[in-house]
Every structure is written in structure tokens, then in C-alpha cells.
Amino acid sequence: MENLEEKIIQADSLEALERVRVELFGKKGILAAQFAKMKDVPGPEKKAFAEGLNKQKAALQQAFEARYETLKAEEIEALLKSEAIDVSLYGQVAQKGALHPVMETMDKIIDYFVALNFSVEDGPMVEDDFHNFEALNLPKYHPARDMQDTFYFRDGGLLRTHTSPVQIRTMLKEKPPIRMIAPGSVFRRDYDLTHTPMFHQVEGLVVDEKGKVSFANLKSILVDFLHYMFGDVEVRFRPSFFPFTEPSAEVDISCIFCEGEGCRVCSHTGWLEVLGCGIVDPNVFKAVGYEDVSGYAFGLGVERFAMLMHKIPDLRSLFEGDIRLLEQFR
Ligand code: PHE
Numbered sequence: 001m002e003n004l005e006e007k008i009i010q011a012d013s014l015e016a017l018e019r020v021r022v023e024l025f026g027k028k029g030i031l032a033a034q035f036a037k038m039k040d041v042p043g044p045e046k047k048a049f050a051e052g053l054n055k056q057k058a059a060l061q062q063a064f065e066a067r068y069e070t071l072k073a074e075e076i077e078a079l080l081k082s083e084a085i086d087v088s089l090y091g092q093v094a095q096k097g098a099l100h101p102v103m104e105t106m107d108k109i110i111d112y113f114v115a116l117n118f119s120v121e122d123g124p125m126v127e128d129d130f131h132n133f134e135a136l137n138l139p140k141y142h143p144a145r146d147m148q149d150t151f152y153f154r155d156g157g158l159l160r161t162h163t164s165p166v167q168i169r170t171m172l173k174e175k176p177p178i179r180m181i182a183p184g185s186v187f188r189r190d191y192d193l194t195h196t197p198m199f200h201q202v203e204g205l206v207v208d209e210k211g212k213v214s215f216a217n218l219k220s221i222l223v224d225f226l227h228y229m230f231g232d233v234e235v236r237f238r239p240s241f242f243p244f245t246e247p248s249a250e251v252d253i254s255c256i257f258c259e260g261e262g263c264r265v266c267s268h269t270g271w272l273e274v275l276g277c278g279i280v281d282p283n284v285f286k287a288v289g290y291e292d293v294s295g296y297a298f299g300l301g302v303e304r305f306a307m308l309m310h311k312i313p314d315l316r317s318l319f320e321g322d323i324r325l326l327e328q329f330r
Pocket of ligand 1: 245276
């Protein structure tokens with residue numbers, strides 16, 4: 001019976017030990033078979049036989065338990081080793097994101113006007129003809145509508161071509177005085193080096209009692225704003241036309257690439273156009289039911305500002321989502 005204990009000792013895994021357990025202690029196992037022999041043992045010897053078997057069984061059980069403890073401890077040890085984590089190793093460093101240059105520029109613009117107590121207004125991107133054109137003194141069939149190639153929906157709705165409809169919406173819902181800006185995306189059928197079908201504008205509008213708002217006010221705020229954005233540049237106002245303002249002007253800054261010398265970016269003029277503005281046309285006030293007021297308005301393209309501030313040559317690259325470009329603005 002020596003070799004029975006040997007079986008236990010030689011079991012080299014918990015599975016193997018389990019098989020030995022069944023073989024020895026199971027209902028049809030070796031020990032059960034030994035006990036079954038009891039009935040053939042003559043009466044007087046039964047006691048000694050039983051005692052011998054019980055002792056042997058107890059010894060085997062002890063050996064079994066000892067082996068079980070050893071194997072179990074080895075298993076835990078192996079598990080701990082295989083699942084060990086070296087906490088001193090470097091992990092994956094998370095990439096830090098950053099604001100898109102267009103949004104960063106937009107925020108900078110908004111900050112300027114918020115500091116001057118302008119409210120920030122919002123409006124829908126899907127507009128109707130009234131808010132985007134009619135109320136802005138752009139009647140149907142007016143040739144100036146060609147200035148803005150429009151995306152139309154079949155039901156007559158359209159994607160707003162500028163943020164000016166937000167002026168109209170704000171004036172319809174509030175009484176003067178008004179000092180507001182409207183930042184947002186706008187849409188035009190255009191696509192080349194300096195145009196994308198979607199871009200961002202910031203619109204500004206100031207309305208107060210008649211005689212309180214002048215072109216001089218408009219000029220002083222825009223000159224200060226452009227210095228805030230571009231630093232020490234020269235600013236000039238050029239007469240221009242917008243249906244919703246009269247008089248109207250376009251605003252140029254001295255070229256920040258060649259400092260006015262003339263280069264490719266400024267088409268050798270020394271100037272870069274950055275803003276449209278003017279005194280609000282009386283027809284616009286009529287459309288929203290305002291009387292005895294005066295006001296000025298201005299509008300600018302955020303992408304253009306971002307391009308100039310960061311010297312980005314192709315507007316489209318701002319929308320390609322190329323990480324190599326965006327990483328430069330972290
Ligand atoms: N809405 C004009 C445009 O998109 C910009 C503008 C706004 C001009 C307000 C004058 C006054 O071109």
C-alpha cells in the first residue's frame with residue numbers, strides 16, 4: 001500500500017490530484033474496495049482488519065491534504081507572477097487636445113466685445129428669406145443678392161449666408177438700445193483658396209436713440225478692435241456698398257506680411273481687407289418697426305482673421321482636420 005501514498009505525492013497539478021482522490025477515496029475507489037473485503041474476513045480478525053484499514057485511510061487523507069495545500073499554494077504563486085503589474089513602467093501618455101484655431105480666434109473676438117458690454121446673440125442656421133434678405137433691405141430680384149451665392153431648400157428656406165439675420169431677430173424681440181454681437185457659421189456656394197461653403201462670421205450691431213450713434217463711434221471701436229487683434233497696424237476705411245447699411249465701408253489693415261510694402265498676399269496693394277461695416281439703413285429699422293433710432297453694424301469673417309493671425313495660406317486646410325496642422329496650435 002506504500003505506492004498509494006506515492007500516487008498522491010506524484011500528482012503534479014490540482015487536476016492530477018483530483019483524479020487520484022477519485023481513484024483512492026471515490027465510491028468505486030481502491031479504499032472502498034478494501035473495505036468491501038471486510039465481509040470475507042473471519043469474525044475474530046475483523047476488528048484488527050478494520051483498524052488497519054482506517055489507519056491507512058487516515059494516513060492517505062493526511063498525505064492528500066498536505067499535497068493539496070502545496071499544489072494550491074503553487075497555483076496561487078504562479079497566478080500572482082503571471083498577473084503581476086510593474087507600476088513603475090511608463091503608461092500611454094494621453095494626447096492633450098486644443099481649441100481649433102478658428103474657435104480660438106472666435107473666442108478672442110467675442111472677449112473683446114463682451115468686455116465692452118455687448119450681448120452675445122444666437123439665431124438659426126436654416127433661415128427664411130425675410131430674415132436673411134428682405135428685412136435687410138435686399139428685396140427679391142435685387143442684384144445685390146448675387147453677392148451671396150445661396151443654398152436654398154425646396155420649401156423656400158435657405159442656409160443663412162451671413163450672421164446679419166440675427167440682427168433682425170434680436171431687434172424684433174428686443175427694444176433699443178441694443179449692443180450685440182452674433183457669432184456663428186454661415187453658408188455660401190463657394191470653394192477655393194479663400195472660400196469654403198461653410199465659414200464663420202461675427203456680426204455686430206449697436207442701436208440707440210436718433211443722433212446717439214455715429215460713424216465716428218463705429219470707426220473708433222473698429223480701429224481699437226483691429227489693434228487688439230493684429231497689434232500695431234494701420235487701419236483705413238474705404239467707401240463700399242452693403243444693402244443694409246448707408247453709408248457703408250470696407251475696412252483694411254496694412255498688410256501684416258509685408259508691412260505695407262506690397263506682396264502676394266495683399267496683391268501688391270499693401271492692404272488687407274478684414275471687415276464690412278456701415279450706418280444701419282433706415283429700411284432695416286422700418287422692417288423691424290423701430291422708429292427714431294440710429295445705429296451701426298459690422299461683420300467679419302473669422303477664418304480670414306485666423307488665417308492672417310496664424311499666416312495660414314489655404315483656408316481649406318482649416319477644415320481638413322489634419323492633426324499635423326492642428327498640432328501647431330497647441
Ligand atoms: N453681412 C455682411 C456680409 O456678410 C457683412 C456686414 C455686416 C457688412 C454688417 C456691413 C454691416 O458680407
